[in-house]
Amino acid sequence: xxxxxxxxxxxxxxxCFMCRHLCPIQLQTGKEINTPRAKxxxxxxxxxxxxxxxxxxxxxxYECLICDACVNDCATGYQPxxxxxxxxxxxxxxxxxxxxxxxxxxxxxxxxxxYGAEKPSFAREGKDVLVYVGEVAAxxxxxxxESLLKLLEQAGVSAKVLENEPGSGAMLxxxxxxxxxxxxxxxxxxxxxxxxxxxxxxxxxxxDAEIMKQRYAAWGAEIHAQVVTATQxxxxxxxxxxIAPKASLAKKGACHDDDRLARTFYEFExxxxxxxxxxxxxxxxxxxxxxxxxxGSAVTLAYMPNxxxxxxxxxxxxxxxxxxxxxxxxxPQSYLCLTQNVPEGKEVVDxxxxxx
Amino acid sequence: MNVLVCVKAVPSTGSVQVDGxxxxxxxxxxxxxxxxxxxxxxxxxxxxxxxxxVTVLTMGPKKLEEPxxxxxxxxxxxxxxxxxxxxxxxxxxxxxNALETAVKNHGPFDLILCGRRAIDGETGQVPSMLAAALAxxxxxxxxxxxxxxxxLLVRRPVEEGVQMLFVPMPAVISLCEYTYSxxxxxxxxxxxxxxxxxxxxSPAELGIDKENLGLSGSLTRVIQMDSKFPxxxxxxxxxxxxxxxxxxxxxxKEAKG
Numbered sequence: 001x002x003x004x005x006x007x008x009x010x011x012x013x014x015x016c017f018m019c020r021h022l023c024p025i026q027l028q029t030g031k032e033i034n035t036p037r038a039k040x041x042x043x044x045x046x047x048x049x050x051x052x053x054x055x056x057x058x059x060x061x062y063e064c065l066i067c068d069a070c071v072n073d074c075a076t077g078y079q080p081x082x083x084x085x086x087x088x089x090x091x092x093x094x095x096x097x098x099x100x101x102x103x104x105x106x107x108x109x110x111x112x113x114x115y116g117a118e119k120p121s122f123a124r125e126g127k128d129v130l131v132y133v134g135e136v137a138a139x140x141x142x143x144x145x146e147s148l149l150k151l152l153e154q155a156g157v158s159a160k161v162l163e164n165e166p167g168s169g170a171m172l173x174x175x176x177x178x179x180x181x182x183x184x185x186x187x188x189x190x191x192x193x194x195x196x197x198x199x200x201x202x203x204x205x206x207x208d209a210e211i212m213k214q215r216y217a218a219w220g221a222e223i224h225a226q227v228v229t230a231t232q233x234x235x236x237x238x239x240x241x242x243i244a245p246k247a248s249l250a251k252k253g254a255c256h257d258d259d260r261l262a263r264t265f266y267e268f269e270x271x272x273x274x275x276x277x278x279x280x281x282x283x284x285x286x287x288x289x290x291x292x293x294x295x296g297s298a299v300t301l302a303y304m305p306n307x308x309x310x311x312x313x314x315x316x317x318x319x320x321x322x323x324x325x326x327x328x329x330x331x332p333q334s335y336l337c338l339t340q341n342v343p344e345g346k347e348v349v350d351x352x353x354x355x356x
Numbered sequence: 357m358n359v360l361v362c363v364k365a366v367p368s369t370g371s372v373q374v375d376g377x378x379x380x381x382x383x384x385x386x387x388x389x390x391x392x393x394x395x396x397x398x399x400x401x402x403x404x405x406x407x408x409x410v411t412v413l414t415m416g417p418k419k420l421e422e423p424x425x426x427x428x429x430x431x432x433x434x435x436x437x438x439x440x441x442x443x444x445x446x447x448x449x450x451x452x453n454a455l456e457t458a459v460k461n462h463g464p465f466d467l468i469l470c471g472r473r474a475i476d477g478e479t480g481q482v483p484s485m486l487a488a489a490l491a492x493x494x495x496x497x498x499x500x501x502x503x504x505x506x507x508l509l510v511r512r513p514v515e516e517g518v519q520m521l522f523v524p525m526p527a528v529i530s531l532c533e534y535t536y537s538x539x540x541x542x543x544x545x546x547x548x549x550x551x552x553x554x555x556x557x558s559p560a561e562l563g564i565d566k567e568n569l570g571l572s573g574s575l576t577r578v579i580q581m582d583s584k585f586p587x588x589x590x591x592x593x594x595x596x597x598x599x600x601x602x603x604x605x606x607x608x609k610e611a612k613g
Contacts, residue, residue, distance in 0.1 A: 003426075004368075004386055093546035180430075180542030220537045 002090065006083040007047055010040035012076060019070035019080070024294045025063055028310035033060050036070040036080035043083055058091035059098050063307065066174055067259040067294035089177035100303040101175055114171050114302055115139045122149065126160035129233075130198045130225065132212075134205035135167060136298040137332035144332050147352035148204055148230055154356070155242040159202070166192055168208040169215075174299045183219040186211070190221035204230045205332050206260035206267075207297065214264065231261065231330045234352070235270030238277050243355060245277040253280035253349060254324040256315065256338070257292035258331040266290065271351060275328045278354035285318040293318060296337035305340075312337045319346065328354075357408040357503075357525075359400040360465040361432075362455060362486070363393040365416050365423065366476045378581035380476060387416075389423070391533040392471030398536035399501055400469050401431045409433040411465070413458055415443050415451065421554045428549035429541035435554045436462060442559050445571030448477070452485035454569060457562045459490060465526060467508070472497045472530040480530070487528035494528040495521055499535040 002010070019036040020026060026034040033039075039060060045051035066081045074080075091097040092105070107116030113135040122133050122145055131152070137145040152159045169185040176182075189212075193201055201223065203209040212227045237243045255275055261267045268289045275282055287293040295315035296308035319327050320343060329335050330351040338348045367385035375381055389397075400410045412427055414420060415438040424435040438454055446454065459465065468490075473480030480496070487494030499518075500511040507524040513532070523529070541549075559566050567573060591607060594600050 004388070008386075089541075089543070089546065093543050093550075176543060178540055180540045180545065183540050218537060219540065 002043060002047065002083060002086050006086045007044070009078045009080065010043045010083040011047075012078060013037045013040050014076050016075045018073050018075055022069045022073050024065060024067060024069065024296075024311045024314055025307060027293075028314050029063070029307065031063075034063050036064070036084075039064065039084055039087075040078075040080060043087055053087075053090060053094070053096065055096050055098075058087070058096040061087040061091060062098055062101055063304065065259070065294050065297055065300050065308075065311065067297070068263040069259075069291075069294060072263050072290050085173070085177035087177075088175065089179055092176040097176075098303065104171075104299070104303055105175060108167070108172060108175075112167055113139060114175075114299060119165070121163065122146075122161045122165075123163040124149070124159065124161050126158040128158040128198075129160070129200040129202050130193060130196050131159045131161050131230075132168070132193075132201055132203045132205075132208060133161060133165060134203070134208045134332065135171065136207075136336060137204050138165070140298065140336050141332040141350070144330075144335060144350045144352055145204060147350060147356055148202075148234070150356055151234060151243060151352055152202075152237075155237045157237070157242075160196060160198060162192055162196070168211055170205075170207045170211045171299050173211060173215075174297070175303075178215065183221065186216050186219050186221040190216055190223050194222075194224050196225075199225050200233075201225045201227045202230050202233045203227060206231075206258055206265065207331075207333060210260045210264045229261065229265065229267060229270070230352075231270040231274065232267060234330075234355070235273045238273055243277065246279040246355065248281070249279035251280055251326065252283050252322075252324045253326040253328045254283050254285045254319055254322055255288075256285075256295060256327050256329045256331075256334055257289050258329065258334045259292075259294050259297065261331070262290055262292045271328065271330050274330060274351045274355060278328075278349075278351060280326070280328060280349075280354075283322045283324045285322055285324075287318055295334050298333040298336050301337055301340070308337060309340055312340055316341065316343050316346070319343075357404050357466045358411075358464070359404050359408065360411045360413055360459060360463070360468045361393070361397045361400045362468065362470040362482070363397065363412050363414045363427075364390045364471070364474045364476075365414065365420050366390045366474055369475070378583070387420070387423070390471050390474045390476075392473065392531055392535075394471075394538040395533055395536040396469040396471050396531040397427070397430075397432070398538045399531055400467070401539060402536065403467070403501060403503065411436060411462065413455060413462075414438070415446070415454055418556070421556075424554045425549055425552065426541065428552045429545035430539055431542075431545060435552075436557055437554050438557050438562070440558045440569075442566040442569045445574065446569065447574035447576045448479050448481040448485055449575045450569055450571075450573035452482050452489055453573060454562070454564065455482070455486050456489040457564050458557060459486070461557075461562055467525055468492070468528045470528065470530045472532050483528055483530035490528070492526055492528050493523050494530075495523055496530045497532055498529050499532050501529060501531075 104114045133145045166189040169182040172182045296311045301308040326347045326349045365387040372385040373381040411434040413436045470483040502509045510521045512519045
């Protein structure tokens, strides 16, 4: 039941092989089936009746980070994540998704997050902005969330965080595509945000910011407040002189442009402004900004850790080709993936903590 | 509430070609559900209530079975497809007649919703013709429907503002495009959809004489189509307001003779 639009994206590939050189998973596994064009081809075969959508095919559809690198560079302008997400919907609806994926979905059903654990609360009252922490920061990278909130406090911003913060739908959308269950989660969060009456929502995780800004309105889940990324918000506070820059560390660092900031928002300067203000001497990795290589995402790390560890190693290889001692990030998902296998003598720096 | 929604598969605007005689080349064009019909469908799904049912009704080729099955995943309970070569070439009158018979055979319905017009024909006549054939009240071009007592309160945009109209049920209401966002298919819906089948209906099953269907049952024929503005954009062009206004006035005076 792949849509006509998704099939169009799957079948019109010109086989120019560009995505083959960009896909971070294909680069690490070396498997031809991991290229976006191969995924399109097998879905096209399934549509023509020459292949069956089975467990193997479903597994292949999950061996993708949905990092959008292929979209960014596709010569024909096609969007493989469109048909990959729909194929995941098919996989879940037909009980063909990998067991590790189904386990995460069970966790979401039981606890509201992929980790199957109670989500730590950062709830607080505030009158200036609402901060949306997100489940990855709350459950796995709490220090980043604490640092952002402390930074805002130091800058004189009174920040509110929701009690029992609902999920954004970003995780579910990566696991089973854009389905009604995701839209329902979006509506719950939008209603909770709108009920605060605050005019600005500062979103820590760019994956959450993406779905809120790009999908919610079409699902009837309009957020009345302005949604801004935490990186942009903190960068604006720096420019306004409300956060004092740190003394030079005489340390070289390279900013990692996470998938969503790099290829959804084209937001490159704010994290570099934050890095400079934190005292780092900036160097750049070869694959930067829109061409930045993904280091993995929290959801893929949860269901295919072995592959994502290789992907993160790929990003570390980019850093090792520079003089930088540290890789700098302001995204909890990138921080989580990069900290899984830090090369000796190198470090991952959370830019919010570095600015305190 | 038992709601029927009439939907039409129209050529996708991105894929359809127009020939030298200004006719749509439907063969090979991708089909998609008419945009205002999707608003009607979402309105039906929102209004039906826990005990209610939503039935979709369409007329077209058998290949619409799969797109109709996709609507099951969005919450539709039953799908009726009028499919036979005899239905082809129907004008709005013959279409409304065919729909009327299907409604009578599969009803009764508390409410019949349609899109306000299809983007291929752009007539907007079928909802009111269907209502007339069924002797039901009709409100066209609605943007919001709310249950009110034994009937419905309907908001309808007009040039000067909005009208709030009350209509008893059963009734026929047509919806403006983009007024309701059609919900996404859900995983549970997709699973349910696998066990459901589209009901295919032929003229014989509906008990309609083929003479009253399609081209032979139509009251109108398209004889010829032409461009409305053959001389458009051939006049003098200027960036200067002081020169442009007198130029337009002179064109108007010339046209008035």
